[in-house]
């Protein structure tokens with residue numbers, strides 16, 4: 001097998017350069033979750049570099065990568081030296097706007113962002129909000145080590161409403177936005193997370209294709225186009241409808257019009273009729 005297409009677990013097993021520290025379940029998860037971008041990804045960002053080994057391994061894992069950026073707040077990371085000119089280190093707090101800007105300048109958007117920094121829930125959320133605009137269409141943002149959500153040492157607890165897992169879970173409503181748009185605002189939906197001004201709520205709309213949860217990991221996938229996440233037109237086929245013939249009337253009304261995103265003019269007004277368009281009998 002071509003060296004560049006070895007499994008991530010193999011690359012880790014064989015690695016003998018700078019140290020990287022990841023949980024074994026992540027390696028198998030990434031293998032399945034990143035295969036769609038593995039041979040095409042041009043730019044990778046990892047927030048939290050520590051000893052720098054993961055950047056060396058990403059460089060081997062993604063054969064087409066041109067820019068592999070690591071960002072770490074630890075000034076000692078400035079001493080990391082790579083023979084591979086594709087690897088860049090930015091030293092600074094990734095959640096700060098100036099650092100984000102510096103990182104963003106090193107690539108034309110990122111196919112994959114791995115957030116492996118402080119694991120403090122509010123910083124994980126802030127990192128997502130800062131860097132999400134820099135995820136390319138069809139790319140992914142991966143938040144690692146979300147078990148820290150439950151640790152007081154990381155300002156977490158299962159009882160807290162503002163932990164990162166809950167934030168990402170709340171974003172499922174953004175995926176389903178077409179069904180409640182106009183009834184409330186995204187900012188209201190996310191008010192429990194005390195988000196700073198950085199948040200471009202409108203920008204989140206239509207941008208999230210999927211969110212998957214795994215042990216200690218959330219993977220947020222960006223839509224390839226804003227229309228990707230829409231329910232689409234209603235597909236009603238067949239001629240016999242012996243239990244409920246009304247479904248045929250919906251077909252004659254035109255499937256397309258039933259699938260088109262349409263917001264009620266004012267919050268709450270028309271919400272129920274809007275919702276009824278999408279309710280299957």
Ligand SMILES: C[S@@+](CC[C@H](N)C(=O)[O-])C[C@H]1O[C@@H](n2cnc3c(N)ncnc32)[C@H](O)[C@@H]1O
Pocket residue numbers: 019020021022046047048049050051052053054071072073074092093094095116117118119123
């Ligand atoms: C778990 S280690 C990263 C391990 C590395 N990703 C790997 O796979 O080997 C976490 C790193 O995040 C860094 N860090 C913590 N808060 C940060 C922040 N706000 N911005 C950037 N880096 C941060 C720490 O200095 C530490 O080196």
